[in-house]
Amino acid sequence: MSDPAQSPRPADVEPSPDPRPRTADVFVEESAPPGQEAPLVEEFGALGFTVRARALPARRPIEQLAWAVLVVLPLQAFLTALGGKAGEDAHHGLREAVRKVLRRASDAEPSTEPSTEPAGESEAEPLAGAPTTSPTVVLQDPATGIQIILGPHLDDTAYRALRALDLTGITQGPVRYDTAEARWLSDVDEATSR
Numbered sequence: 586m587s588d589p590a591q592s593p594r595p596a597d598v599e600p601s602p603d604p605r606p607r608t609a610d611v612f613v614e615e616s617a618p619p620g621q622e623a624p625l626v627e628e629f630g631a632l633g634f635t636v637r638a639r640a641l642p643a644r645r646p647i648e649q650l651a652w653a654v655l656v657v658l659p660l661q662a663f664l665t666a667l668g669g670k671a672g673e674d675a676h677h678g679l680r681e682a683v684r685k686v687l688r689r690a691s692d693a694e695p696s697t698e699p700s701t702e703p704a705g706e707s708e709a710e711p712l713a714g715a716p717t718t719s720p721t722v723v724l725q726d727p728a729t730g731i732q733i734i735l736g737p738h739l740d741d742t743a744y745r746a747l748r749a750l751d752l753t754g755i756t757q758g759p760v761r762y763d764t765a766e767a768r769w770l771s772d773v774d775e776a777t778s779r
Contacts, residue, residue: 609658615640624682653690653720676744
């Protein structure tokens, strides 16, 4: 009797390039409006991820989060799936899901006062401990900790560029879209390369 572990694989069966399951953990605060995460859960499911929605305990006002929803998933697998969607409008599903989530988060905000902070040209993440001017969706890689910041004002150009984002040159996050340079970049990597 031959050992099945040593039997040759059929030539037409290719090994999977990444044997790890494609899982996306979607985190929202337990005080978030019911179903706030639903558009992202649906979109990541459509991209082939097994999605788990999870609630985080509510924070005290001083501990406000810089995000409305945090999605922890393998970023390279996500970018590959997003880039592999057929058609010019493949990024629209993600863009619309992010907009719906952020609209729901903004509607749930207790304060409607306009921000007194100057308007910038980018979707930069606020410094730790600093108040946020608007909620964001943050995509975070569990292995590297690199984060991609998706804010409410990203346009089609930004989402098209996201489909082609190459993470190999990024060592630290967060990664945000800079409208002045029309590209995704890491401020930390930019500052250290100068």
